[in-house]
Amino acid sequence: MKTLDVQWISGFAARALTAALGGAAASAFGLPLAWMVGATLATMVLTLSGIGRPPPPVVYRTGLALAGTAVGLTVTSVVADRIVEVGYLIPVAALANLLIARLLFPLYARLSGLDAATCYFATIPAGIAEMAETSASYGADPAAVASIHALRVAVIVVVVPALMLLIPGTERQAVAASTASFNPMLLVAIAAGAAGGWLGVLARLPAAYFLGPMMTLAALSGTGIVEARMPLPLLAAAQVALGLNLGSRFGKTTLRRLPRGMSMAIPVIAVQAVAMALFAGLLHGLAEVDLPTMILCFATGGTAEMVLTAKSIGADAALVTAFQAGRGVICNVGAPLLFRTTVARRTARGAPD
Numbered sequence: 025m026k027t028l029d030v031q032w033i034s035g036f037a038a039r040a041l042t043a044a045l046g047g048a049a050a051s052a053f054g055l056p057l058a059w060m061v062g063a064t065l066a067t068m069v070l071t072l073s074g075i076g077r078p079p080p081p082v083v084y085r086t087g088l089a090l091a092g093t094a095v096g097l098t099v100t101s102v103v104a105d106r107i108v109e110v111g112y113l114i115p116v117a118a119l120a121n122l123l124i125a126r127l128l129f130p131l132y133a134r135l136s137g138l139d140a141a142t143c144y145f146a147t148i149p150a151g152i153a154e155m156a157e158t159s160a161s162y163g164a165d166p167a168a169v170a171s172i173h174a175l176r177v178a179v180i181v182v183v184v185p186a187l188m189l190l191i192p193g194t195e196r197q198a199v200a201a202s203t204a205s206f207n208p209m210l211l212v213a214i215a216a217g218a219a220g221g222w223l224g225v226l227a228r229l230p231a232a233y234f235l236g237p238m239m240t241l242a243a244l245s246g247t248g249i250v251e252a253r254m255p256l257p258l259l260a261a262a263q264v265a266l267g268l269n270l271g272s273r274f275g276k277t278t279l280r281r282l283p284r285g286m287s288m289a290i291p292v293i294a295v296q297a298v299a300m301a302l303f304a305g306l307l308h309g310l311a312e313v314d315l316p317t318m319i320l321c322f323a324t325g326g327t328a329e330m331v332l333t334a335k336s337i338g339a340d341a342a343l344v345t346a347f348q349a350g351r352g353v354i355c356n357v358g359a360p361l362l363f364r365t366t367v368a369r370r371t372a373r374g375a376p377d
Contacts, residue, residue, distance in 0.1 A: 039076030067271025087265025096241025230352030
């Protein structure tokens with residue numbers, strides 16, 4: 025037992041160190057979201073090579089909580105008012121995501137050779153765990169659904185931040201600019217974030233360990249009770265933790281079992297991303313929101329990942345959080361309903377349409 029523990033610890037340490045070095049290398053090139061992108065790619069290489077051990081859940085949850093705390097600390101009453109002003113577009117973005125996924129999944133089913141239920145839940149841009157768990161109730165392959173969702177998030181995380189630099193006025197920052205340092209109030213904020221994560225789980229929030237801390241600190245920061253900023257080393261550590269978790273989701277077994285499913289998912293992911301970016305481009309003027317922020321509001325990446333991307337390029341992270349959280353809730357609730365009413369009956373008679 026002790027030998028296994030030592031092997032696991034050394035394997036995890038090797039993977040974590042490689043993730044950190046990958047993040048540092050990406051940061052040296054000045055990439056947006058560098059620590060997460062670099063950590064994801066470095067970890068993915070190790071995972072596909074069968075080297076190292078995946079991180080325990082506490083590492084990922086800690087990264088989410090730190091990221092949520094950092095975003096929550098930036099919320100002011102002005103920011104909250106801005107979210108209320110454009111909040112009517114949150115369901116629009118979520119429903120657009122659902123509609124596009126519904127239209128694309130039959131094509132994905134034909135390209136991948138996977139069953140209709142698996143393809144449907146794999147194309148819905150919602151939480152990885154939530155969609156995998158829900159899909160099992162409808163006869164889908166939950167492991168395949170989780171793997172394809174992980175691929176979606178990884179592709180968006182790696183590609184979108186770099187593409188955002190092509191938009192005029194987008195800032196080039198490896199980690200969102202901050203001169204914050206450690207102070208006693210920061211410890212209070214981190215403790216409050218941990219409590220918020222626990223409450224988020226109890227409330228069954230999507231991305232609970234991110235949204236719980238974010239909402240808790242937004243309330244405390246917006247009312248002036250807690251005033252602090254997350255230091256750059258902690259923000260970088262949070263990004264590495266998320267990248268380490270994401271990169272560890274891709275193993276040889278998955279690729280061997282789902283070669284067509286994984287490869288054919290990439291063009292579908294690209295079409296979804298482009299479609300949502302076009303929606304964002306059409307609506308950003310109406311909402312009077314800058315284009316980079318609106319694209320991230322409509323993007324199909326993970327909540328924490330898109331919010332950290334917003335912070336890394338100087339976009340409105342709080343607004344992106346509101347949109348991404350709204351998408352998570354609406355898609356988690358709407359996906360099963362849409363499947364039952366528009367897919368299940370047809371697939372029972374033949375090919376999906």
